[in-house]
Amino acid sequence: MESINESIKLPTGKNLVLSSSPHLSTGANLRKIMGGVLLALLPVVATAVWFFGWQALLVIFYTVFCCVAAEAVWCALAGKPVWRTIGDLSAALTGVLLALCLPVSIPLYVPPIGAVLAIWLGKQVYGGLGNNPFNPALVARVGLLIALPAAMTCWTPSRGMLASDYPSQNEFFRAGDIEAINSGDIPDAVTCATPLGVVGVTPKVTGKSDEACSNFLSLENKDLLKRCFWGDRAGCLGETSVFALIIGYFILVLLNLINWRVPLLFIGTVALITAITHFFAPGVTPTPLFHILNGGLFLGAIFMATDMVTSPITGAGCVAFAIGCGIVTSVIRIWGNYPEGVSFAILLMNALVPLIDRWFGQRPFGYVPIRSKEAEK
Numbered sequence: 001m002e003s004i005n006e007s008i009k010l011p012t013g014k015n016l017v018l019s020s021s022p023h024l025s026t027g028a029n030l031r032k033i034m035g036g037v038l039l040a041l042l043p044v045v046a047t048a049v050w051f052f053g054w055q056a057l058l059v060i061f062y063t064v065f066c067c068v069a070a071e072a073v074w075c076a077l078a079g080k081p082v083w084r085t086i087g088d089l090s091a092a093l094t095g096v097l098l099a100l101c102l103p104v105s106i107p108l109y110v111p112p113i114g115a116v117l118a119i120w121l122g123k124q125v126y127g128g129l130g131n132n133p134f135n136p137a138l139v140a141r142v143g144l145l146i147a148l149p150a151a152m153t154c155w156t157p158s159r160g161m162l163a164s165d166y167p168s169q170n171e172f173f174r175a176g177d178i179e180a181i182n183s184g185d186i187p188d189a190v191t192c193a194t195p196l197g198v199v200g201v202t203p204k205v206t207g208k209s210d211e212a213c214s215n216f217l218s219l220e221n222k223d224l225l226k227r228c229f230w231g232d233r234a235g236c237l238g239e240t241s242v243f244a245l246i247i248g249y250f251i252l253v254l255l256n257l258i259n260w261r262v263p264l265l266f267i268g269t270v271a272l273i274t275a276i277t278h279f280f281a282p283g284v285t286p287t288p289l290f291h292i293l294n295g296g297l298f299l300g301a302i303f304m305a306t307d308m309v310t311s312p313i314t315g316a317g318c319v320a321f322a323i324g325c326g327i328v329t330s331v332i333r334i335w336g337n338y339p340e341g342v343s344f345a346i347l348l349m350n351a352l353v354p355l356i357d358r359w360f361g362q363r364p365f366g367y368v369p370i371r372s373k374e375a376e377k
Contacts (some may be wrong), residue, residue, distance in 0.1 A: 033308075034089035038056065040251035041303070042094055047231045047241035051158040052104040052197030052242060056237050059104060059111070064095030066115035074124045092131050094118050097137035097303060100238025101107070101296070101343075102144075105156045105191075110148060113142040134350045135310050136158040137182035138300075138343050145343070157192045158240065160232035167224040171198050194234045195219055195294045200339030212283025220287055228293040249302045258306035261313070266301035267292055269326025270333075277334055285334045297329065302343035310350045317353075317360040324349045 048056040060261045071091035075082045085091075121143070122136030123129060126313060138284050145152045157173075160166060169178050172192040180190075192200075198219060203214040233242025239243075271288040278287050291297070305311065305325055312321050325345045332341025 007179070015117060022217045028312070030088040030090065034093045036090065036257050037093055037252065037256045037303070038096065040248040040255075040257075041238075043244040044238050044241065045096070047244040048100070048104075050235040051160070051240060052156065052229050053159070056104050057235065059102060060096060060099040063099035063102065063111040063115065064092050064266040066111045067095030067098065067119055069114075070115040070119040073188070074120055074138045079309075080128075082120065085128070087366070088129070090123075091119060093199060094121050094136045097238075098140050100299065101137060101141040103152070103155055103235050103236055105154050110144060110151050111149075114144050117206050117284055118142045130309055132309060133143070133197065133353065134347055135304050138304055138347050138350075142343050142347060151245055155197075155234040157191055157234050159226060161192060161234065164192070167221055167227070168218045171218055194339075195224075195228065195290070196339040196365075198332070199233075199286060199290075204281075206281055208280075208282060212217050212281070215283035215287040216290070220290055225289060226349050228290075233294070234298060236299075239299045242293055242298050245298040245302055249298075251283055251307070252302065258302070259311075259318045261315075262306050262311065262318050263298075263301040265319060265322035266305055266326050266329075267297060269323050270297060270330050273327065273330035274334070277330075291330075291333065296334075296342045300329075300346055301325070303341075304346050305349075310353060312353055312356045312360065314357065314360045317356045320356055320360060321349050324352070 013255075043059070045060060048060070053078045053101040068086050072082050074080075075085045095115070095118075098118055099111070102110070102114070118136040118140035122134055122139035123132045128130045141152075161169075161172065172194075173190070176371045199216065202215065210286050228240075229242050231244065233240055237238045249258075249263060271292055274285055277285050285291070302316045305322065312318050325342075328345035328348055329341040331340055332344055338344070
């Protein structure tokens with residue numbers, strides 16, 4: 001009997017690993033997670049270089065350097081371990097995302113300002129990574145857009161836009177630049193408008209008259225929309241190629257780094273609202289296909305709204321968060337003063353994440369609500 005008891009004797013504390021929850025681990029760490037997101041951004045970086053030249057790569061490296069330097073300076077001043085903090089690649093990822101939110105012609109003094117806004121104001125002032133309520137790259141982008149609108153909205157045409165057969169050139173270039181492009185005598189510096197920028201300055205026509213139906217006709221031809229899908233248009237470095245962003249989306253899903261529903265619901269909500277608005281008022285806003293192929297919708301939905309720190313923790317909360325982002329984006333695009341609304345929408349919904357988590361929080365296992373004495377009677 002004693003031998004049986006000895007054979008089933010429970011292990012002592014020396015044989016057990018005592019620790020607090022969680023007790024299950026995937027083996028992932030910050031460096032692996034950030035590295036996976038950087039891997040998903042490689043197609044976006046490659047298309048930016050293809051359409052805007054090597055200057056795009058210089059802007060990206062310079063912005064990353066500024067963000068890593070800002071992180072190192074803060075850690076040195078705050079007494080935090082410098083190399084361990086910058087070694088998790090979070091500052092580098094913030095730098096890449098911030099660079100992808102900038103035009104290729106951005107002045108050299110802007111990325112350092114953006115780095116301070118992103119790292120110091122957007123992350124470290126709250127206690128560092130994991131405590132920041134807002135996406136750091138978007139904090140910097142919105143801050144730069146408000147403080148330096150001229151530098152942030154000076155768009156350089158992509159390489160395809162300088163060809164004489166580019167569709168609807170008169171919508172994006174000045175008359176003198178179009179003549180120079182068609183004659184082959186292209187100036188050293190040419191600026192142009194983005195498709196959403198053209199929509200923003202186009203007078204709205206209410207109703208469903210012939211004038212209303214043709215208000216955005218030049219921006220909705222198939223050739224232009226096809227070029228917008230591949231990325232052959234003006235805009236920020238990372239928001240031009242929808243094709244490259246879709247590749248990044250599948251990489252993130254395969255690596256299990258994002259909730260795959262968030263980008264789909266975000267983009268789908270924008271498509272639904274713009275479709276309804278276009279159906280009843282075609283002269284107020286273009287088609288939903290135009291909206292989802294232009295601006296920073298795919299970049300924001302895939303790489304910004306899915307941020308693990310600043311997005312809800314429950315599945316139902318992520319659904320509400322994504323739909324809210326889509327609603328705010330659509331409202332700003334259609335009726336707001338800014339032609340683009342993705343950044344503002346995500347930051348606004350970031351502020352509501354604690355409330356969303358409270359509304360859609362799951363009931364703990366075994367929890368029984370306390371009944372009041374009046375209810376018991």
